[in-house]
Amino acid sequence: MSLTAKDKSIVKAFWGKVSSKADDIGAEAFGRMLTVYPQTKTYFASWSDLSPGSAAVKKHGKTIMGGIAEAVAHIDDLTGGLASLSELHAFKLRVDPANFKILAHNLIVVLALFFHGDFTPEVHMAVDKFFQNVAWALSEKYR
Amino acid sequence: MVEWTQEERVIIKEIFSKLNYEDVGPKSLCRILVVYPWTQRYFAHFGNLYNPEMILANPKIANHGVVVFRGLEMAVQNMDNIKNTYADLSKLHSEKLHVDPDNFQLLADCITIVIATKMRSAFTPEKQATWYKFLSVVVSALSKQYF
Numbered sequence: 001m002s003l004t005a006k007d008k009s010i011v012k013a014f015w016g017k018v019s020s021k022a023d024d025i026g027a028e029a030f031g032r033m034l035t036v037y038p039q040t041k042t043y044f045a046s047w048s049d050l051s052p053g054s055a056a057v058k059k060h061g062k063t064i065m066g067g068i069a070e071a072v073a074h075i076d077d078l079t080g081g082l083a084s085l086s087e088l089h090a091f092k093l094r095v096d097p098a099n100f101k102i103l104a105h106n107l108i109v110v111l112a113l114f115f116h117g118d119f120t121p122e123v124h125m126a127v128d129k130f131f132q133n134v135a136w137a138l139s140e141k142y143r
Numbered sequence: 144m145v146e147w148t149q150e151e152r153v154i155i156k157e158i159f160s161k162l163n164y165e166d167v168g169p170k171s172l173c174r175i176l177v178v179y180p181w182t183q184r185y186f187a188h189f190g191n192l193y194n195p196e197m198i199l200a201n202p203k204i205a206n207h208g209v210v211v212f213r214g215l216e217m218a219v220q221n222m223d224n225i226k227n228t229y230a231d232l233s234k235l236h237s238e239k240l241h242v243d244p245d246n247f248q249l250l251a252d253c254i255t256i257v258i259a260t261k262m263r264s265a266f267t268p269e270k271q272a273t274w275y276k277f278l279s280v281v282v283s284a285l286s287k288q289y290f
Contacts, residue, residue, distance in 0.1 A: 032268045035271070036272040036275050037275075052268050109259050109271065112256045113262075116260035120195075121173060121177035121195055124178050124256065125178040125179075128178055
């Protein structure tokens with residue numbers, strides 16, 4: 001389900017509205033993922049504090065949103081723009097790609113929570129498609 | 144057998160007690176039809192689903208959204224026996240309505256989003272986890288009588 005011109009413009013416009021809160025969104029979404037889908041904690045077994053408000057979780061939420069910002073900036077060529085991130089996830093982190101969907105869901109819950117008025121069904125659809133395409137681009141180098 | 148802690152029971156009942164079905168029902172159903180448009184295949188006989196505005200204005204869709212939440216209420220009232228409570232509903236969705244069970248998860252996700260927009264920061268990670276557990280049991284029970 002590739003991104004249409006309309007999807008891209010909706011995503012870019014919505015990102016414009018939400019990017020100032022990117023750090024909070026990332027921290028909240030990542031924290032929720034670890035709480036609601038505890039199997040995702042297996043990737044962070046070496047971390048001492050995985051509780052939602054912890055410094056490590058906040059920092060990693062910020063890192064994740066940096067990646068999302070990259071994706072928005074390269075929305076016309078996600079595979080090219082996210083190539084090195086894909087290599088990282090494929091060869092070093094080896095995150096099962098099924099988890100991209102789980103994180104995407106939690107990002108969407110947080111966006112709905114923080115931007116309840118702006119996150120209309122149409123915006124939701126475009127963002128859902130965008131995250132699916134980001135996940136696809138991130139999985140590119142896996143095999 | 145699904146085990147519920149006292150805390151989880153309180154959370155689920157509390158969330159439900161605050162819901163206005165006439166509001167969240169239509170919103171949830173409209174959201175799945177817009178975000179995952181292939182789900183419209185089950186509502187072709189409901190009239191005009193041409194675009195998001197038409198879907199939101201469609202009274203049959205609105206009414207059916209309320210029906211869905213009345214169905215969820217059955218699970219809230221029978222939390223220790225959701226599987227059996229939904230046996231007939233599951234058969235109905237499989238044998239009569241022919242709904243792909245993957246769609247149950249899509250609707251569950253849309254319902255969660257609508258709840259999040261209503262509850263906002265009150266929808267804490269712990270409440271989200273309990274809510275997700277509840278809907279997972281519902282989805283599983285609805286899929287049980289398939290084939």
